[in-house]
Amino acid sequence: MKKFTKVLALVLAVVFVVAAFAACGGKGDTIESGKLIMATNAAFPPYEFLGEDGKIVGIDAEIAQLIADELKLELVIEDIEFGSIITGVQSGKYDIGMAGMTVTPERLENVNFSTSYANGVQVVIVKEDFAIKSIDDLEGKMIGVQEGTTGHIYCADTPENGGYGEDNVTAYSKGADAVQALVAGKVDCVVIDREPAKEFVKANEGLTILATEFTNEDYAIAVSKDNPELLEKINAALAKLEEEGKIDEIVNKYIPVNE
Numbered sequence: 001m002k003k004f005t006k007v008l009a010l011v012l013a014v015v016f017v018v019a020a021f022a023a024c025g026g027k028g029d030t031i032e033s034g035k036l037i038m039a040t041n042a043a044f045p046p047y048e049f050l051g052e053d054g055k056i057v058g059i060d061a062e063i064a065q066l067i068a069d070e071l072k073l074e075l076v077i078e079d080i081e082f083g084s085i086i087t088g089v090q091s092g093k094y095d096i097g098m099a100g101m102t103v104t105p106e107r108l109e110n111v112n113f114s115t116s117y118a119n120g121v122q123v124v125i126v127k128e129d130f131a132i133k134s135i136d137d138l139e140g141k142m143i144g145v146q147e148g149t150t151g152h153i154y155c156a157d158t159p160e161n162g163g164y165g166e167d168n169v170t171a172y173s174k175g176a177d178a179v180q181a182l183v184a185g186k187v188d189c190v191v192i193d194r195e196p197a198k199e200f201v202k203a204n205e206g207l208t209i210l211a212t213e214f215t216n217e218d219y220a221i222a223v224s225k226d227n228p229e230l231l232e233k234i235n236a237a238l239a240k241l242e243e244e245g246k247i248d249e250i251v252n253k254y255i256p257v258n259e
């Protein structure tokens with residue numbers, strides 16, 4: 001009998017520990033911790049960049065703040081490598097990934113995406129006096145990109161798939177580094193999203209954006225597939241903010257219409 005009691009106590013203890021772990025991991029965690037942890041890569045103006053006081057600001061940071069307010073959660077933003085965002089969200093290290101991130105079929109295999117809150121296009125930055133006048137001139141040139149971005153993926157693809165092949169692409173950890181490589185003549189052009197491209201061209205002399213646009217993309221918020229509840233709440237918050245005109249307000253603040 002004594003032995004039986006001991007075994008029972010042990011079984012109960014195990015069940016208790018497992019239950020406790022289950023309660024604080026996964027789904028309910030975001031709400032229980034009271035925090036909404038967002039992973040971003042803050043080198044992508046005007047979506048996310050470091051403000052004067054070193055704080056992360058930009059369109060995504062402001063929209064995320066409004067979403068967190070709607071969900072009554074405290075927003076915490078973590079600045080990480082762009083290429084680590086999806087895996088971090090997938091593993092539950094971060095609740096959301098928001099980084100001017102394009103919805104792609106490959107990413108959808110690993111995470112869920114919210115409804116789209118903005119559009120993006122890939123453009124080509126070149127030196128004003130350089131021989132590249134259209135995307136037809138890109139062949140055989142060295143293209144700078146930000147590691148793991150859609151610009152990287154498209155350009156590194158094989159020519160049969162519309163790319164230029166890996167050998168013609170140099171990937172940098174930040175878009176700004178790719179642009180510096182262009183300025184220094186290490187690459188012939190940079191393929192990157194249009195709004196950051198405009199900021200980089202503004203900040204550096206002698207650069208221009210080719211008139212041809214590469215692709216049309218939807219930006220959305222990545223959420224773990226294990227957290228459909230959070231995805232639903234984010235979509236509801238986005239719909240409300242959109243309806244109230246708050247999203248447009250933020251976008252227009254960073255991207256003046258006449259630019």
Ligand code: ARG
Nearest residue numbers: 041044099100101102149150
């Ligand atoms: N839209 C592109 C993509 O999803 C680039 C995003 C880069 N974002 C960033 N915060 N660095 O691949």
